Amino acid sequence: MKLSCILNFCVTTWPHRLRLLWYMISLIVLLIIGRLIFLQGINRYFLQHESEQRVIRYETIFASRGMITDRHGQALAVSTPVHSVWSNLTKLYDTPVDQIEQLAHILKIPCSMLLTLIQKKKQATFYYLKRHITPDMMQEIEKLNISGLYFQREYKRYYPSGAMMSPVLGLTNIDDHGQSGLEWQYHDQLLGINGQNRFLKDLHGHSIEEPEMIHSAIPGHPLTLSIDLRLQYFSYRALAEAMHKIQADSALLIMMNPNNGEILAMANYPSFNPNNRLDYSPVTARNRIITDQFEPGSIMKLVTLSAALLSKQFTLDTLIDTRPGFMMVDGHLVKDVSKNGIIPMQDVLIKSSNVGATKIAFKVGQNVLIDLFNRLGFGGPTGIDFPGEAWGHVPYMYPALKNIELSNLAYGYHMSATPLQLIRAFSAIANGGFLYPATLIKCNKIIQGERVLPKWIADSVRQVAEKVVSKGTGRRAQIPGYRIAGKTGTAHQISEKGYDKKKYFSSFIGMLPADNPQLITLICFTGVRKGTYYGGALAGPVFAEVMSQTVRILGIPPCSDL
Amino acid sequence: MRFQSFFIILLRFFQKDNTCIHSQAISVNTPYDIPLLCNILSLLSLGLLMVFSASTHLSELQYGVSFYYGLKQTVSVFLGLILLCIFIILPLKYIMKWHLYILIGTLLSLICVLLIGHKVNGSSRWLSLGVFNIQPSEFAKLGVMIYLSAYLHKKKETLNTEKASFLIPFLLLIACTILLLLEPDFGSTIVMTGSVIGLLFLVGMPWKYFIWIISSTVIGGILMVLREPYRMTRFIAYLDPWNNPFDSGYQLTQALIAIGRGSWLGEGLGQSIQKLSYLPEAHTDFIFSILAEEFGLLGILLILFLLLRLVYCAFKIGAQCSVKKSHFAACLAYSIALLWLISIFMNIGVNLGLLPTKGLALPFFSYGGSHILASCCMSGLLLRIQYELKTTHLTDIH
Numbered sequence: 001m002k003l004s005c006i007l008n009f010c011v012t013t014w015p016h017r018l019r020l021l022w023y024m025i026s027l028i029v030l031l032i033i034g035r036l037i038f039l040q041g042i043n044r045y046f047l048q049h050e051s052e053q054r055v056i057r058y059e060t061i062f063a064s065r066g067m068i069t070d071r072h073g074q075a076l077a078v079s080t081p082v083h084s085v086w087s088n089l090t091k092l093y094d095t096p097v098d099q100i101e102q103l104a105h106i107l108k109i110p111c112s113m114l115l116t117l118i119q120k121k122k123q124a125t126f127y128y129l130k131r132h133i134t135p136d137m138m139q140e141i142e143k144l145n146i147s148g149l150y151f152q153r154e155y156k157r158y159y160p161s162g163a164m165m166s167p168v169l170g171l172t173n174i175d176d177h178g179q180s181g182l183e184w185q186y187h188d189q190l191l192g193i194n195g196q197n198r199f200l201k202d203l204h205g206h207s208i209e210e211p212e213m214i215h216s217a218i219p220g221h222p223l224t225l226s227i228d229l230r231l232q233y234f235s236y237r238a239l240a241e242a243m244h245k246i247q248a249d250s251a252l253l254i255m256m257n258p259n260n261g262e263i264l265a266m267a268n269y270p271s272f273n274p275n276n277r278l279d280y281s282p283v284t285a286r287n288r289i290i291t292d293q294f295e296p297g298s299i300m301k302l303v304t305l306s307a308a309l310l311s312k313q314f315t316l317d318t319l320i321d322t323r324p325g326f327m328m329v330d331g332h333l334v335k336d337v338s339k340n341g342i343i344p345m346q347d348v349l350i351k352s353s354n355v356g357a358t359k360i361a362f363k364v365g366q367n368v369l370i371d372l373f374n375r376l377g378f379g380g381p382t383g384i385d386f387p388g389e390a391w392g393h394v395p396y397m398y399p400a401l402k403n404i405e406l407s408n409l410a411y412g413y414h415m416s417a418t419p420l421q422l423i424r425a426f427s428a429i430a431n432g433g434f435l436y437p438a439t440l441i442k443c444n445k446i447i448q449g450e451r452v453l454p455k456w457i458a459d460s461v462r463q464v465a466e467k468v469v470s471k472g473t474g475r476r477a478q479i480p481g482y483r484i485a486g487k488t489g490t491a492h493q494i495s496e497k498g499y500d501k502k503k504y505f506s507s508f509i510g511m512l513p514a515d516n517p518q519l520i521t522l523i524c525f526t527g528v529r530k531g532t533y534y535g536g537a538l539a540g541p542v543f544a545e546v547m548s549q550t551v552r553i554l555g556i557p558p559c560s561d562l
Numbered sequence: 563m564r565f566q567s568f569f570i571i572l573l574r575f576f577q578k579d580n581t582c583i584h585s586q587a588i589s590v591n592t593p594y595d596i597p598l599l600c601n602i603l604s605l606l607s608l609g610l611l612m613v614f615s616a617s618t619h620l621s622e623l624q625y626g627v628s629f630y631y632g633l634k635q636t637v638s639v640f641l642g643l644i645l646l647c648i649f650i651i652l653p654l655k656y657i658m659k660w661h662l663y664i665l666i667g668t669l670l671s672l673i674c675v676l677l678i679g680h681k682v683n684g685s686s687r688w689l690s691l692g693v694f695n696i697q698p699s700e701f702a703k704l705g706v707m708i709y710l711s712a713y714l715h716k717k718k719e720t721l722n723t724e725k726a727s728f729l730i731p732f733l734l735l736i737a738c739t740i741l742l743l744l745e746p747d748f749g750s751t752i753v754m755t756g757s758v759i760g761l762l763f764l765v766g767m768p769w770k771y772f773i774w775i776i777s778s779t780v781i782g783g784i785l786m787v788l789r790e791p792y793r794m795t796r797f798i799a800y801l802d803p804w805n806n807p808f809d810s811g812y813q814l815t816q817a818l819i820a821i822g823r824g825s826w827l828g829e830g831l832g833q834s835i836q837k838l839s840y841l842p843e844a845h846t847d848f849i850f851s852i853l854a855e856e857f858g859l860l861g862i863l864l865i866l867f868l869l870l871r872l873v874y875c876a877f878k879i880g881a882q883c884s885v886k887k888s889h890f891a892a893c894l895a896y897s898i899a900l901l902w903l904i905s906i907f908m909n910i911g912v913n914l915g916l917l918p919t920k921g922l923a924l925p926f927f928s929y930g931g932s933h934i935l936a937s938c939c940m941s942g943l944l945l946r947i948q949y950e951l952k953t954t955h956l957t958d959i960h
Contacts, residue, residue, distance in 0.1 A: 014881040017764050018896075022877065028907055029870065033863070035914045039821045040859045047822020050807075050815070055835055202619070202838035 057201050059211060063192025064155045065176050066220030068169060068183075070229040071264075071442045077169050077183070079155035079176065083138050084131040088205070089117075089124045091148025099146055106140045107133070131174050132156050157183075159274040161229065164236035166274040167287040168227070168266050168440065170387075180285060182223070182440065185385050192220040224442045226262035231255060234549040239269040242525075242542050249527025252289050252419050253546065258427035258511065258520045260447050261383070261436030265521075286388075293390045293416040294505045294526065297491025298352045299535070300412030302429060302461055302509075304360055305349050307372045309457045311364045316346040316460055322355040330404040334358050346464040349487065350472035354411045361410035366401050369409060370394060375452040376425035376435065378417050383437025392417035412491060419507075423522040426509050429465070430485075430517035433458040466514040476540035477510055479548045481558030485517070486510035486543070488535035493527060504528040508539030512547055518556055521547060593952035594650075594945060598875050602646075602941045605868055609926040609934075610639050615831055616852045617845035617929060619838045631845055631929055638931035642938030649942025654950055657943075658890050661712035665734075668705030671698035672741040679745070687745050697932035699742055699750040700923075703901055704936055706738055707757060711893035714765050718889045721765065728767060731758060732775075743786070748793070749922030752908065755779060757900040764880075764896050793918075800918035813848070816841040817913050820851035828858030845929040847921050850913040866910075869925070873903045879948050891947045898940045 014022070039047065068077040085107070092100070100118070104111040107130045114129075121127060131154075133141075138151060157172045159165065170181015178187035195217035200208040239251040255265040268288055273279040286292070308314040325339035336353045348356030361369055373379065379394035393416045395401055395409065408414035417425075424438045434449030465485035468474045474486045489507040492499040507524040511517035523539040523546075532538050551558075610632075617631035624630070657664075671689065675698050679686030688695040710731055717727045735758045742751045759775055787793045795810050803811030803818065820836035823829060834855045837844040844852050854862050876899030883892035902925050909924040911917035923933040 014877070015764070015884055017766065018877060018881055021760070021764065025870075025873075025903065029866070031916070032866070032907075032910055032914065035916060036821070036854070036859055036862060039818060039914065040825050040854065040862075044822040044825050047819050048825075051819045051823050051835070054819075054840065200835065202835075203840050204623075208835065208838065 055200050057199055057205075058214070059197040059199060061195035061197060061213075061217040062152075062154050062176070063194050063217035064219045065157065065172070065192060066190040066222045068190070068223045068225060070225055070227045070232070071262075072228065073224070074161075074229040076161045076165055076225065076227070076229070077157060077159050080158050082132045082154055082156045083135070083151045084128060084154050085133055085138070085141060086126060086128045086150050086152060088148040088150070089121050089127050092118050092146070093122045095146050095148070099144060102144055103129075103141065103146060103149075106137055106144075161232070162275065163271040163273050163279075164232055164267060165227070165229075166271050167268040167285060169274065171274055171280075171285070180387065181287060182225070182386070184387050186223050190220040190223060193218040225440050226257075226264060226442045227266065227440065228264045228553075230553050231265040231546075231550055232267060234553075235265040235267040235546050236269065236271075238542050238546045239267050239523075242538070243269050246525070246528060246532070246538065247530045248525045250288055250525070251542075252524045252526070253521065253542070254289050254419055254423050255519060255521045255546075255550070256423050256427060256438070258430035258517050259436075260443050261424065261427065261438050261449075262443055263384075263438060263440050264519070266440070287386065288526070289419045290382075290384065290386050291388045291390055291418070292526070293392045293418050294493065294524070295413050295416050295491050296422055296507065297412040297489040297505060297535075298354075299422065299487050299489030299507050299509055300415075301349050301352065301357050301410070302426060302465065302487050303372055303376060304357050304364075304369065304410045305345070305464065306429065306453060306457050306461050307364050307369045308345060308360045309460060310372060310453070311368050313363055314345050314360065316464060317344045319343070320345055320348060320353075320356045320359055322348075322353050322359075325355065327355050327358065329358065329407045330402055332404045332407075334407055346467070349461075349464050350467050352468075352473050352488065357410035358407040361406050362403070366395075366406050366409070367397055369406070370397050373409075373415065376428060377452075378415065378421055378425060382418075382420050382424050384420065384439060386440065389420075390418050392421050412489060419522055419524050422507075422509065423520055426511070426522070427520050428452050429458045429461050430511040430520045431458070462511065462514060462517070465511070469510070469514075473534070473536040474508060474510070474540055476536055477508060477543040477547075479512075479544050479551070482512055482547075482551060482556075483514035483559045484510050484512050484547075485514040486540075488540065490533060490535045502529055504533040506533055506535040506538045508535050508543050510543045510547065512551070513556065513559055515559075518554070519547070519550065521550075593949050595875070595948045595952075598872075598948065599945060601868060601872055601875070602945075605872065605926040606639055606642070606934075606938075608865065608868075609928075610635055611831075612849055612853055612856075612927055613845055613929045615856065616834070616837050616849050618832075620845060623839070634931070635929055635934070638934045639938075641931070642934045645935055646938040646942040646945075649939055650945050650949070652942075652946065654891060654894075654943075654946060657708060657894075658712055658715070661709045664705050665709035668698075668702045668709070669737070669741070672702050672738065674698070676741065676744055685745050685747065687747055694931060697930065699745065699747050700930075700932040700936040701939075702738065702742070703750060703754050703757065704897075704939060706734065706754060707761070707897035707901060708894065710734070710758060710761060711890050711897055714761070714893050715890035718765075728762065728771060731762060746790075747921075748786070749908065749920045752783075752920075753901060753904045753922070756904040757897060760900040760904070761893060761897055765893065796920070797918045800915065803915060813842050814915050814919055817848050817851040818915055820848075820855040821914065824855040824858040824862075826859050828854075828856050828861055831856050843921075847909065847923065847928060848913060849927050849929070850910055850924050853927065854913075865927075869902070869906050873899050873906070876902070876944055879944065879951060882951055883947065886951065888951075891950065894943060895947050898944050901940065902937075 064079040067075060069075055100114060101111050104114040141149060155176055157176065159169060168181055170183040171179050172183050173179050178184040196214040197211040198214050199211040202208055235253045235255065239253055243251050251269045253265060253267040254263060256263050266289055270284050272281065272284040319342050321342045322336060322340045326333055326335040334354050336355050340351050340353050373394045379392055381389060381391060395414060405414050420438055428435050432455045433451050433453035435452045436447055436449045462485045465487055466483060469477050469484045469486045473488045477484060477486050487509050491505045493503040493505045495503055505526055506528050507522065509522045511520045521543060523542050525538050613635040614632035618628045621630040622628055675686060675689050680688045680690045680695065682688060687697050687699060689698055713730060721727055735755060738754060739751050763772055787797055799810035799814060803814040805811060807815040816836055820841055834852050836855055837852050841848055841851060853865060876895050880892045880895030880899065883895060905922060905925050908917060908922050912919055923930050925937045
């Protein structure tokens, strides 16, 4: 009754119809309050989620890619911050033409092109106008004060070492992703983790408050190469100078520490400037040392000699009859450059006698020879982490080879190898019989090599190789004051119609110092067509030039007893 | 009984407030209803504050300054306060005396706006008066109601016997409706129609007429919706706004998001995100959503209370007048209450997605000079009626 008293006081004194109306109003008010409770209480999670979808935006903070350095920390590839300009073309569509003209002028894009782009893609809300602009350009664009233009901070890869390292390092694409070379191989390590900013935006995309960092950008890990930039520089320069004098497809140099497989220099010439994409061509971008395979030629007599000693059928002084300077095998002519007569076996290497090598191979047999090839890593991976590595080719043990094939195998034909495989195999002769995986990455720990040759064989072969330089075909590689072991090689290269009589693969492998080699260097000229083509005459002087600088830089003392 | 208790709780709330302050010494000394005045003034100031809050972003975009709309609204509110004072001082008998001129003025202004009106968003609702733009439909609603109140006052004896006495109001209503729809101003049309019907209902129009009118207006409304394609799309969008949230349902979904963001206690004054160009008309027709976003359910209930208390006061004053047999004052008070009430319900209904979207201002809150001035006039009239109720001036009209 009390409640009805209050009701009485409130509206019962009101006229009948007004009271009715008031009840209706109360119902509507209850409906409104109910709806409010529904929207603000029950349904708010959905509504707030919808709001977040419209309001919250995430912004990427690009992480810088890891730096690549040489073994002493010299920068080889660095990421520098740059800006890209992108546009909301819907907004740019309303910009006056004279401003667009100015913008096109700054961006160095033809104005008509920009205008047609805006016409055509006026629905696009994200369009890169230009990637990687200079800071000056950015300032000028900011001065124009055009709405709908935005800048994105990114990183651009820059290679301070320029062309001398480019085939090894490879390239990144515009989005900072590795595309070739070490940039591709070590992409996961070099890649940073992009950070993220969260911000609230109004309808026009302006940030409402200070962006909140969800997680910061983590830069990629640096990569330290085994390359010594100083040696690389001299190597590349020497190749460039040599290539000016001759007509050849390319010149390759690889320098390795034979005691752990670290590559100290790896030069390709011709190369390209990685900082200028116009200079890029697939031919020069290839790291031929790893991706190209050749028939190595006489340089392989080092292996033949090792096989001879391994078979115990020969000693260094076993006499071999090379008369009359040629022989017929399966109807093919095997010929020496000069008539050598009856010579001790070591002279087969020193004089580079094909007839002598053939006779050794016939006596040793294909199994011992091919087995040694395989053990030295020919026809297989070198353990280097590099994209597109070639494995070369070594004949199978079975079926039996024809005589001419076995003969060819003895002086470096009928098989193929990459320059990297060659230097790795000959490292075993340099270091007393151990095979190490080749690497471009600086080793911080001691690596246990795999023994592939007895020490006495490696040492003996090296002694003979020293004589190649001191009095044989490799005389032009001599450096005063240093004992050098080496071997020259000259091979016909294959073109479309079999062996090309006028296209040579000329090489020289050298180890220094000969008694305990610290360095092993292979220099190859491919596609040599004119003039001097003998490995000794072509690659020897380059070896002498590069190595005389190298011993100075690395401080390798000259031999005292010479 | 249980159903009634809902109303009782609701009403007790009103009654308590009313009696508590009312019984204080203030009203003993003065015949003016000070709590009512405070109610009006607090609504005006809250509304001004909300216009400042909701319009800053738009103002910056359009004019480069933050308070363009806010300061314009401040000027309107000051003008409105002057009008309010004038209407408090002006005795009701003069209004009663001038009711025909008021009607003629109203109709003339509505015709003028059609001829020389100034177009915004495809409808010509504004008359340019140099510095100010006037929206005559806002005043027309009041003008028509003043005339109608005077008419019903004159006819009060014969109202229930002479059936033709209901004809004049309907002819007037139809004329105004046509004029308003030509602008077009659908919102004002509904408010005016609703208020006229409501007033006739309150003065005792027979039920059968009433049913007749309701059904015909509903049919008329449906026809109107079907005729104009933009109203049809609005109607469909209202039924399921989330079906097409980026086109036809955009405004409503943004309004609902604003309300949802507000939650129980709101984001805080000035913290609304939806007003940052997301919600179109955030400072005018959809200011309620921004209000909900910034103050939450709690704030909305407070504002709803203030608005409804005003309407309740107007009804109460009307009821007291009708007891005192002052028919004109009663009708006028009812008219004012109905005009406000329907505007409030329509606007909130639209904001909450309970009604299809149409342009209608929320009294005291939306940006716009004319409706603030009209509301101030109505407030002034209400206070005057109350004053004359307390003193004996009302008898002058008889």
